[in-house]
Amino acid sequence: MNSEPQPSDPRFYERSYALDRLIMLSDGVFAIAMTLMAFDVRPQGSTPRTIDAMLDAIAGPFQLYFWSFIGVGIFWTTHRRLFGRLIRSDAIVTGLNLLLLAQITLVPVATRILGELKSVPGVLWLYLCLFGLIGLTNASLWLYSWLAGIMSTPRPGPMVVAVVALILLGVPVGMTALGVLSGLPGYHWLPALMPVLLGSISALRGMAERADGRAQERKDVPS
Numbered sequence: 001m002n003s004e005p006q007p008s009d010p011r012f013y014e015r016s017y018a019l020d021r022l023i024m025l026s027d028g029v030f031a032i033a034m035t036l037m038a039f040d041v042r043p044q045g046s047t048p049r050t051i052d053a054m055l056d057a058i059a060g061p062f063q064l065y066f067w068s069f070i071g072v073g074i075f076w077t078t079h080r081r082l083f084g085r086l087i088r089s090d091a092i093v094t095g096l097n098l099l100l101l102a103q104i105t106l107v108p109v110a111t112r113i114l115g116e117l118k119s120v121p122g123v124l125w126l127y128l129c130l131f132g133l134i135g136l137t138n139a140s141l142w143l144y145s146w147l148a149g150i151m152s153t154p155r156p157g158p159m160v161v162a163v164v165a166l167i168l169l170g171v172p173v174g175m176t177a178l179g180v181l182s183g184l185p186g187y188h189w190l191p192a193l194m195p196v197l198l199g200s201i202s203a204l205r206g207m208a209e210r211a212d213g214r215a216q217e218r219k220d221v222p223s
Contacts, residue, residue: 019089022097026083029101030076034069036108040115041065061115068111071131071173072104075138078168082142085151093150096141103134131173139168 041061079100086093107130114127145151146161156164 018094019083019086022089022094023083026079026097026101027076029104030072030079033104033107034072034076037065037068037072037111040108040112064111064115068107072107075100075104075134078138078142078164082145086145087152088150090148090150092144092148093141096137096144100134100137100141103130103137106130107134128173128177132169135169135173139165142168 041058089097110127110130114123117123142164143161146156
């Protein structure tokens with residue numbers, strides 16, 4: 001007997017409403033955090049007298065804004081994909097999502113601190129640790145949703161889920177680290193590694209999805 005509420009059951013709409021409200025809150029927080037980061041793209045130091053001087057003065061803040069925006073954008077993309085597959089939310093999904101949003105709201109603060117105190121030892125690592133924590137929370141949200149069986153069918157196999165968790169943990173942190181470090185003397189070549197990183201992750205996910213598909217086909221074949 002199916003324990004999930006059907007459209008004729010008032011609980012069906014209650015669960016749908018709860019999930020919709022969670023998505024609305026999440027999109028609003030992501031949008032505000034991504035907008036606030038742009039407020040710190042302004043000239044540093046004395047007032048520039050020429051266009052060239054102004055561009056040089058905003059180059060550093062713009063680089064931090066750009067890579068922070070890319071990192072948060074990746075988190076939003078994976079969040080959108082997950083919530084597009086959820087059939088309902090529960091207390092744990094709500095709690096993990098609120099924890100994720102609390103961390104996302106700290107990204108503009110961390111970006112500003114890094115821009116103003118980048119010469120202080122350890123500030124860069126605190127910035128990257130924040131992205132690592134967001135990735136860990138995002139991965140936990142995916143893993144719990146899969147284990148709790150609240151994803152729409154067909155559910156991804158364990159190999160695909162493991163690769164997605166790896167992507168959520170590694171890609172935003174890796175890309176942000178490469179981008180921020182590329183602004184340091186002697187590290188301007190680091191962005192060239194990004195296509196390699198993304199290509200490797202894409203190939204790994206493709207292999208996992210094909211292996212998952214073959215396993216599903218074998219499972220569906222009657223013995």
